[in-house]
Amino acid sequence: MDDHSRLDRWDRRTDLPLGIASLVFLSSYAVHVLEPNLPEAVHAVLLSLTYTTWAMFAVDYAVRWRLSREGPGFVRRHWLDTVVLVLPLLRPVRVVRTYEAMQRRHGEPRMGLHARVAAYSALSISLLGFSGALAVYQAERSAPNANIRTFGDSLWWTCSTLSTVGYGDYVPVTTLGRFIAAGLMACGLALLGTVTGSFSSWMLQRFSGSENDGRPPEN
Known part of the structure; x- marks a missing residue:
């Protein structure tokens, strides 16, 4: 073997x-x-x-x-x-890989490629966001001059960070919190880019298919 x-x-x-x-x-x-x-x-x-x-x-x-x-x-x-x-x-993101492996074992995935990309990205960003919120909350809740004092504050900050909105109403003040923030920003950009690219590709395929349906066949 x-x-x-x-x-x-x-x-x-x-x-x-x-x-x-x-x-x-x-x-x-x-x-x-x-x-x-x-x-x-x-x-x-x-x-x-x-x-x-x-x-x-x-x-x-x-x-x-x-x-x-x-x-x-x-x-x-x-x-x-x-x-x-x-x-x-980032270990909880491993669940996405496990789900993908189980889908392969049962034959062809039930969802199309673009739907799988969107579903896996949503699952990944949810697990990553929850884990990041926990880590930031642990690092910030007892730090001097910190304004992320509750887990709800941390979740709100994580959502705005992953979505790249960044309202600025809550910001980490510790070194560890800022390090986690940098990682969440990078992951948020990557995952959002994946979803946006997949959606754009799906739209192009749909419009291309519609145009071909109304076009006379070529000789």
Whole structure:
């Protein structure tokens, strides 16, 4: 059995467990951030779940690197996995990949290409926005001179940042908060560009099809 076959088998076996691990990570992190008054033992369990899922992703990354036999080129070719490993808050986006893999296993996807792009982008931006809001809220809520004091403020700020509107009524003041903001801006631009490009392509195809329907056939 060659390396690519082993890598494909590993991916098929780990897609669903890692997708579940992503949701466990998001859930444990959300409870840890949003419920600070829970007993210390509960927070210890939540942090243990968070770090355990991180370890699962690290093991998966190491195994896939070894099976690929690509050396340092693996980092460039699988940049999303690299980013997810380095930035834990992006792990919930792994659910999108899991959903895509499950669709492939059941044959042809039910939705067309443009609909899938829009659906996956919406799911990705929702997961990313919720994770980013949690991280910014944790970083900003007790910082001096911060104006993001509630999770509602953080959600509103995240929505305006991902949509590239940027009202300026709420701004992060900590270094970590600004670093997260820069990442959300970049991701927001990328995802919005993907949706806009897909919608434009769909519109062009629709109008092109309408024009061809009313045109006499060429000899």
